Amino acid sequence: MSSDNHRPDQILGHAHEADGIEEYDNKLPTWWLGLFYLTIAFAVWVFVDWHVVTPRSLAGEYDSEVAAALAAMPPAAKPIPVVIDAAHIAAGKAVFATTCVSCHGEKAEGKIGPNLTDATWIHGGKVEEIENTVFNGFVAKGMIAWGPILGPEKVADVTAYVHSLGGGL
Ligand code: HEC
Structure with missing residues (x-):
């Protein structure tokens, strides 16, 4: 340069x-x-x-x-009042047969899930208690929350059925 x-x-x-x-x-x-x-x-x-x-x-x-x-x-579904009569129990039996027998057994005698026909309850055997168990589940214990899956009507029907099995308080 x-x-x-x-x-x-x-x-x-x-x-x-x-x-x-x-x-x-x-x-x-x-x-x-x-x-x-x-x-x-x-x-x-x-x-x-x-x-x-x-x-x-x-x-x-x-x-x-x-x-x-x-x-x-849509607004979150909430449990509806359970009507315990023959028609609702019959409807609930159909729901139980398709949805619940795999864990609770054909006659709700208990398998993976507990027996639902006796008076011994983990989460309570009153109608509202059963409905609450079915609707919200106890997911950590293996019981699914069925409310969002089945909807409030079917949960109420299957609650009527479970309550009618002999153990309902
Ligand atoms: C995947 C398996 C499974 C299925 C399917 C199932 N459950 Fe359960 N369920 C359980 C288990 C496990 C428990 C016990 C939960 C606990 O120990 O807290 C239970 C508990 C319950 C209880 C409470 C029993 C008590 O002693 O308080 C009710 C009521 C019940 N189930 C109803 C139903 C209904 C109705 C259906 C069908 C819509 C259903 N379950 C489907 C596994 C199942």
Whole structure:
């Protein structure tokens, strides 16, 4: 590098040539500068609009979407009063045959789940207690919460059936 071949638009102070590529301090093209200023203006606009004009955030968007989804969901089912008569007991027997025999046995005599025909109860043998057990389950003990699966009517029917088996208090 000798000062003889220095040209006025070359950058001084550091190597202006590497591997045959020379570096010049030329003016940037107008179109390039225009785009550059446009991106700055865009960033300012986004910042002002996002944080000042209509404040938004990803967390806020998430919260409002979750709230909308929850509002669109049907209300959670609750147990309904159990009616103990022949028709409901018969309906409950059908539910029991398809849903409960695998664990409680053909005649509710007990298998994986306990006997439901005697007066010995873990969680209580009153109608409401049985319905609560069936509806909410004791999941940690292996008894499924049937409320959300069967719905309140079938839970009430199968409760009437279980209560009628002889052990009901
Ligand atoms: C996957 C196996 C399984 C199925 C299916 C099942 N249960 Fe159970 N059930 C259990 C177990 C295990 C327990 C004992 C829970 C405990 O020890 O707390 C139980 C407990 C119960 C109890 C309480 C008994 C007591 O002594 O308090 C009732 C009532 C009952 N089940 C009714 C039903 C009905 C009605 C159905 C059908 C809708 C059903 N169960 C389906 C496993 C099952």
